[in-house]
Amino acid sequence: MPIRNKVKQFVDGLGITRYRFQKDTGIAPSTAYNLYDNPDWIPQVTALNKICDYYRVQPSELIYWVPPEEIEEDKEDK
Numbered sequence: 698m699p700i701r702n703k704v705k706q707f708v709d710g711l712g713i714t715r716y717r718f719q720k721d722t723g724i725a726p727s728t729a730y731n732l733y734d735n736p737d738w739i740p741q742v743t744a745l746n747k748i749c750d751y752y753r754v755q756p757s758e759l760i761y762w763v764p765p766e767e768i769e770e771d772k773e774d775k
Contacts, residue, residue: 699764701737
């Protein structure tokens, strides 16, 4: 997937737990934990809106695009 999330870095940067992140934003617990644990997990628009609204951030603070050649390099390294 050429888009990844950086929710773990975002949450860790705030100094809060995954639980606090989930409670603050009101997203489903499974969504919060999946976003934190798996950078390949991309939030649905509804969840992304809730996170951005609560923390007053742009989506680019939570997700980013990965060039296809970097994905190929990752596959070759495994």
